[in-house]
Amino acid sequence: MELTTRTIAVRKHIALVAHDHCKQSLMNWVSANKALLAEHELYATGTTGNLVERSTGLSVNSMLSGPMGGDQQVGALISEGKIDVMIFFWDPLNAVPHDPDVKALLRLATVWNIPVATNRSTADFLIASALFSSSFDIDIPDYQRYLKDRLR
Numbered sequence: 001m002e003l004t005t006r007t008i009a010v011r012k013h014i015a016l017v018a019h020d021h022c023k024q025s026l027m028n029w030v031s032a033n034k035a036l037l038a039e040h041e042l043y044a045t046g047t048t049g050n051l052v053e054r055s056t057g058l059s060v061n062s063m064l065s066g067p068m069g070g071d072q073q074v075g076a077l078i079s080e081g082k083i084d085v086m087i088f089f090w091d092p093l094n095a096v097p098h099d100p101d102v103k104a105l106l107r108l109a110t111v112w113n114i115p116v117a118t119n120r121s122t123a124d125f126l127i128a129s130a131l132f133s134s135s136f137d138i139d140i141p142d143y144q145r146y147l148k149d150r151l152r
């Protein structure tokens with residue numbers, strides 16, 4: 001039989017961010033999905049990233065702490081097309097000093113059409129989706145187009 005598809009492994013670039021009162025919730029979610037997340041490239045704001053590394057052993061590209069510019073750094077990565085999906089458990093009950101940065105990050109995620117989960121149930125939906133499968137079958141012509149796009 002003629003080979004028309006091939007299987008490719010895709011490491012997605014995932015941003016993890018959580019405000020202080022939501023960090024435990026994010027850590028629980030990351031621990032529950034550790035095996036799957038380990039197949040991808042993780043980015044995070046400073047404190048969130050350090051906590052994820054410490055509590056799970058996963059390796060994370062940590063930016064500055066959020067209030068010190070970390071949200072803006074993640075936003076810049078999104079603008080450069082370097083983040084595929086963002087899990088951002090922001091706190092709806094407590095004000096943060098860098099609220100403009102939080103808004104800017106959420107705005108850029110929308111501008112660049114990045115899937116964003118802001119709570120656990122949405123994060124569960126995203127991680128259960130094909131978006132997170134680290135390998136998939138692809139038609140050879142689609143694969144060639146995919147490569148061309150990625151190398152552009």
Ligand SMILES: O=C(CO)COP(=O)(O)O
Binds near residue numbers: 046047065067096
């Ligand atoms: O403040 C944040 C997002 O707005 C998160 O920053 P940290 O991960 O450094 O706590």
